Structures are given as structure tokens and as C-alpha cells.
Amino acid sequence: MVCMHPFDEAIDLRVFATHEFTGATHPAYANMVGPFGGTTAAQLLQCAMLHTQRLGDPVALTVNFAAPVADGAIRFVARPVRTNRSTQHWIIEAHQTPNDISGVVATATAVFAVRRETWSNVEAVMPANVFAPETVPRMPVRGMPAWPQRYDMRFVEGAFPTAFDEQEQAHSRSTLWVRDEPERALDFASLAAISDSFFPRIYVRRRRRAMIGTVSLTTYFHADSALLTQVGTNHVLGVAKALNYRHGYFDQTGELWSQDRQLLASTHQLVYFKD
Amino acid sequence: MVCMHPFDEAIDLRVFATHEFTGATHPAYANMVGPFGGTTAAQLLQCAMLHTQRLGDPVALTVNFAAPVADGAIRFVARPVRTNRSTQHWIIEAHQTPNDISGVVATATAVFAVRRETWSNVEAVMPANVFAPETVPRMPVRGMPAWPQRYDMRFVEGAFPTAFDEQEQAHSRSTLWVRDEPERALDFASLAAISDSFFPRIYVRRRRRAMIGTVSLTTYFHADSALLTQVGTNHVLGVAKALNYRHGYFDQTGELWSQDRQLLASTHQLVYFKD
Numbered sequence: 001m002v003c004m005h006p007f008d009e010a011i012d013l014r015v016f017a018t019h020e021f022t023g024a025t026h027p028a029y030a031n032m033v034g035p036f037g038g039t040t041a042a043q044l045l046q047c048a049m050l051h052t053q054r055l056g057d058p059v060a061l062t063v064n065f066a067a068p069v070a071d072g073a074i075r076f077v078a079r080p081v082r083t084n085r086s087t088q089h090w091i092i093e094a095h096q097t098p099n100d101i102s103g104v105v106a107t108a109t110a111v112f113a114v115r116r117e118t119w120s121n122v123e124a125v126m127p128a129n130v131f132a133p134e135t136v137p138r139m140p141v142r143g144m145p146a147w148p149q150r151y152d153m154r155f156v157e158g159a160f161p162t163a164f165d166e167q168e169q170a171h172s173r174s175t176l177w178v179r180d181e182p183e184r185a186l187d188f189a190s191l192a193a194i195s196d197s198f199f200p201r202i203y204v205r206r207r208r209r210a211m212i213g214t215v216s217l218t219t220y221f222h223a224d225s226a227l228l229t230q231v232g233t234n235h236v237l238g239v240a241k242a243l244n245y246r247h248g249y250f251d252q253t254g255e256l257w258s259q260d261r262q263l264l265a266s267t268h269q270l271v272y273f274k275d
Numbered sequence: 276m277v278c279m280h281p282f283d284e285a286i287d288l289r290v291f292a293t294h295e296f297t298g299a300t301h302p303a304y305a306n307m308v309g310p311f312g313g314t315t316a317a318q319l320l321q322c323a324m325l326h327t328q329r330l331g332d333p334v335a336l337t338v339n340f341a342a343p344v345a346d347g348a349i350r351f352v353a354r355p356v357r358t359n360r361s362t363q364h365w366i367i368e369a370h371q372t373p374n375d376i377s378g379v380v381a382t383a384t385a386v387f388a389v390r391r392e393t394w395s396n397v398e399a400v401m402p403a404n405v406f407a408p409e410t411v412p413r414m415p416v417r418g419m420p421a422w423p424q425r426y427d428m429r430f431v432e433g434a435f436p437t438a439f440d441e442q443e444q445a446h447s448r449s450t451l452w453v454r455d456e457p458e459r460a461l462d463f464a465s466l467a468a469i470s471d472s473f474f475p476r477i478y479v480r481r482r483r484r485a486m487i488g489t490v491s492l493t494t495y496f497h498a499d500s501a502l503l504t505q506v507g508t509n510h511v512l513g514v515a516k517a518l519n520y521r522h523g524y525f526d527q528t529g530e531l532w533s534q535d536r537q538l539l540a541s542t543h544q545l546v547y548f549k550d
Contacts, residue, residue, distance in 0.1 A: 059490070059491075059524050059545060060339070060490060060491040060545045062337040062339075062384060062491070062493060064335070064337075064364050064384050064386055066356065066357035066359075066362075066364040067357055067359060081341065081368070081379045081382060082341035082342055082378060082379045082380075084341075084342060087341075087490065087547070089339050089341040089379070089382060091366060091368075091382055093356070093366075103357060104356045104357045104364070105357075107356060107364060107366055107384055108384075109337060109339050109382055109383075109384055109491075111339055111490050111491050111545070113490075113523070113524070113547075115522040115523050115524070116522060116523055117522055118520075118521075118522055118523050118548065118549070118550050119481075119520065119550045120520055120521040120522060121480075121519075121520045121521075122518075122519050122520075123446055123447060123476075123480070123516065123517045123518055123519065123520070124518040124519055171398055172398060201398075205396075205398070206394075215334065215335060215362065215386050215388075216334075216335040216337070216384075216386050216493075216495075218337060218491075218493045218543060220491075220524075220526045220543075220545045222519045222521045222524070222526070224521075224522060241398065242398045243397075243398055243399040243530070243538060243541050244396075244397050244398065244399055244497045244538040244541065245393075245394065245395055245396045245397075245398070246393075246395040246396075246497045246499075246538075247390040247391060247392055247393055247395060247499060248388070248390050248391055248393050249334050249388070249390070249495075249497070251495045251497070251541055253528070253541075253543075255518070263518060263519040263521075266518050266519065266526055266528075266543075268493060268495075268528075268541075268543050270334060270335045270386070270495045272362070272388075273393065274393070275393050275394045
């Protein structure tokens with residue numbers, strides 16, 4: 001019997017044709033409606049990771065969520081539009097044919113690169129004096145959609161509200177330990193998915209119901225393969241905050257830190273909301 | 276005699292075919308080699324702005340700089356890949372044929388939207404007690420490439436170093452007033468360009484020479500047309516800082532504020548560097 005981690009099942013793609021892959025949504029990463037956007041982002045990235053023409057590792061990924069992804073099959077088209085000596089640029093599309101009408105449900109661009117050692121420095125500030133993950137209780141996931149159950153989230157600050165009591169908060173900042181559940185060694189695909197695991201800031205801020213949907217998600221990968229290997233299955237520290245809410249859209253920004261204070265990724269997203 | 280602002284000349288595109296436009300680099304926005312990336316970003320955005328199928332105004336733009344843009348003609352292909360009731364998703368490519376070899380030099384994705392009034396709030400913090408732009412001297416531009424001469428930049432903090440004295444600074448934060456020079460009323464295209472006008476943070480931080488090149492630039496437009504009209508030709512306040520430098524890449528993040536404390540745009544980029 002071969003047991004795959006559900007995340008590996010979720011990002012398991014098949015080569016369909018030159019530049020084309022097929023995959024599907026996975027019930028273990030279901031959201032309220034359709035799949036968790038983080039798995040879709042990881043699938044889009046995985047197309048380039050699996051492509052025979054891939055050069056290097058991802059340094060930047062932008063995913064635009066163009067339409068609701070329906071549960072079921074997804075067809076991906078991944079084209080390396082420019083390959084230079086040490087960088088490679090991708091355009092990736094996700095297509096579905098609900099009601100037999102073919103349509104783009106997500107697009108992505110990615111930059112891959114062969115990296116070399118240089119002067120390195122962290123200018124962002126990792127939160128200090130954060131309790132170790134073992135000492136912070138895991139967020140209860142009972143009653144939640146499937147995807148948050150696939151993460152072990154331990155909130156130090158700014159947890160998802162336990163009740164929508166409409167008590168508006170002064171800010172939306174969250175600090176939490178997070179890892180895959182069950183444990184899984186961190187890689188680029190899971191880092192891409194975790195980048196979308198920060199709950200929409202408007203819930204933390206307003207503690208009231210709202211319709212939301214991420215429209216664009218950008219992640220910069222500071223970690224290379226060696227650093228990811230060092231992290232392994234350990235929790236990483238996530239920090240997220242909103243910048244601005246205005247006329248139906250807000251943006252939020254996040255950082256993912258290793259326990260030895262390396263910034264693994266920074267991530268930004270624009271979210272549609274209806275209040 | 277008709278006098279166009281050089282920025283309007285720089286983003287002046289011609290319809291070439293369905294989904295295709297032609298444009299060119301402009302000497303007024305030349306960089307050390309090739310054009311200022313901000314004008315390329317603005318041209319890519321402008322394709323969607325000018326497209327007969329456009330819906331709404333831009334809310335998100337990601338530009339990937341795939342190869343050096345050569346001085347001369349650029350062919351743009353702009354496809355609205357998904358149009359929903361209130362949002363529209365674009366993939367846009369810039370092509371050049373140096374040495375008769377056709378190639379993609381930049382790609383972009385954009386999200387456009389029809390916005391409506393909602394609860395709005397600024398969570399990011401605009402720097403306080405900043406001197407008014409009239410009281411801050413303009414950065415001298417003599418000896419600089421053409422493009423910084425097309426901006427009136429007034430640094431409150433973190434100016435471009437006057438000498439590469441290799442005195443490493445504790446951080447790379449800059450705060451500056453900026454507007455087009457000559458004056459020009461702010462619009463989406465110029466806001467996109469100004470988002471790329473923050474000097475690479477590594478120069479501010481390390482005060483030494485380095486080869487750099489932006490590989491990916493994302494801008495979220497919080498301003499809608501009405502807010503841009505309010506800003507008009509006034510200076511906006513730019514704030515920028517780096518997050519992390521590692522193995523050949525660093526990321527920097529910026530905010531552009533109106534004088535009446537509205538966040539007009541937030542912007543993020545990943546920059547290649549060689550030290």
C-alpha cells in the first residue's frame with residue numbers, strides 16, 4: 001500500500017501534451033465552495049516544476065483567480081515564454097469546462113532562477129519573544145472546511161474570530177505557527193499554498209461576515225531548496241496584516257519565517273470583498 | 276502646435292490588430308541601458324486601458340521583466356482571458372525582435388474591476404510629521420539617466436546615495452515626495468510607472484555599486500478614477516523598504532500616499548542583484 005500525503009495527491013498532475021497537464025481539485029483541500037486557492041496556486045506552480053524545460057527554482061509567483069474553480073478536473077497550460085542564462089519566465093493557465101463551456105479559471109506568471117551565493121541580509125523584522133509552537137495550542141478546526149484541517153495553525157495573535165460579534169478591531173495583524181497537517185517537509189509547492197493560508201484580514205479586523213475572494217496573489221520565494229530542506233517538517237512563523245480596504249478590495253501582506261529567523265517567503269494579495 | 280507630455284508620448288500606443296498594439300521606447304525615459312521599467316509597465320497596462328473590450332479600472336498589475344528591453348519598437352499582445360460581471364483578467368506580452376529574433380521581453384497580468392462604495396479603511400500607517408513638498412529640496416538630477424529627470428523627487432529620508440562610499444546603512448527605508456516632471460495629472464498609467472520609481476533598495480542600504488534588475492513588479496491600485504482626479508498634479512508621498520536580500524534576489528515594498536492620507540497604491544517587487 002502506498003500512502004501519499006493529501007497535499008501530494010492534490011498537486012499530482014499528469015502530462016497531457018506538450019505544455020499541458022491535467023489535475024483535479026481534492027476533497028481534502030475543499031473550501032466552503034470549490035477548492036482552497038492555495039492548492040490551485042501550488043498546482044499552477046507545479047506545472048512549471050514538472051515541466052521538462054524547467055530551469056532553476058521559483059523566485060516569484062503571481063496567481064490571478066479569474067473565476068470560481070469548480071470541484072473536478074482542471075487542465076493546465078504552462079509555457080516557458082523566455083529562458084535566459086539563469087532565469088526563466090512562465091505563463092500558466094488553468095482551464096475548466098463546466099457546462100461544457102471552456103474557460104480560464106486562473107492564470108499565473110512565474111519567474112524561476114538558478115541562484116548563487118551573495119551577500120544576504122534580512123531587513124524585515126521577525127516578531128520577537130514568540131512562544132515556541134509546542135507551547136501554543138492548535139486552532140480548533142471542528143466545523144471548518146476541509147482545508148484549514150490540513151494545516152496545524154497555532155495563533156500567537158490575531159486568531160480567526162470564534163464569533164462574528166462585529167466588534168471592530170484596531171488592526172488585523174496575525175502571528176501564527178503553521179505547518180501541513182499531517183506533517184510534510186516544506187517545498188516550493190507547499191510554501192506557495194501556505195502563502196495563501198492567511199485568513200482574509202477583513203474577518204480578523206471587522207469580526208463580521210463578508211463575501212470575499214482573492215483576486216491576485218504574489219509570492220516571492222527567498223528560500224532555496226537547501227533552506228527548505230533545513231526547515232523540513234517544522235512549523236514556520238506566519239505574520240500577516242492588511243494595508244488598505246477601499247471600495248470592494250483590500251490588500252494584505254504576509255511573511256513566512258523559519259524558526260532560525262530566515263525569511264522564507266513574502267506574500268501579498270488583493271482580495272475582493274462585499275460587506 | 277500640439278505639445279504632449281513626454282509620458283503621454285511614451286505610452287502612446289497604436290492599434291495594430293485584434294489584441295495587438297505597437298509602441299516604442301522613449302528617449303525621455305531612458306535608463307542607463309534600455310528604458311525605465313516603469314514606462315514599460317505603464318505601456319503594458321495601457322494596452323488593456325485602450326482595448327475596446329476593457330471592463331472597469333485596474334486593481335492589480337504584475338509585470339515580469341523577462342529580458343532587457345532594447346531601445347526601439349515594441350509589439351504588445353493583450354488578451355482579456357476572462358470577463359466576469361464586475362472583474363476582468365488580462366494576460367499581456369511585450370515582444371521585440373532584436374537581430375530579427377522574436378522574443379518576449381516582458382509579460383503582465385492585470386485585474387480590472389468595476390468598483391462600488393463599501394466600508395473603507397486604511398490600516399497601513401502614513402509617515403507622520405513629514406515636511407510639505409514645497410519645503411523639501413528636489414533631488415539633483417544632473418548626470419542621472421533621463422528617467423529620474425522626468426520625476427520631481429524630494430527625499431525626506433533615504434535619498435539615493437551621492438557617493439558609493441560603501442558605508443552600509445542599518446536599513447534601506449526611503450520617504451519621498453514624487454510627481455511627474457513636468458507636472459501631469461495622476462492617472463493609472465503614471466501611478467503604475469511611479470510604482471517602479473523607487474530606487475533599488477540595495478543602493479540605499481549598501482551604498483555600493485551592484486548590477487540590478489527588477490524581475491517582477493506587482494502594484495495594487497487602491498485609488499479609483501475619482502481619487503486620482505482629486506490628486507491631480509500634486510506630489511504623492513512614496514515610502515519604500517526592503518524585506519530580504521538572499522542569494523541574488525531581494526524584495527522591496529512601497530506605498531504611494533495622497534497628501535490627504537489616502538493610500539493610492541501599494542507595490543512590491545523582486546529584484547535580481549549581483550554584488
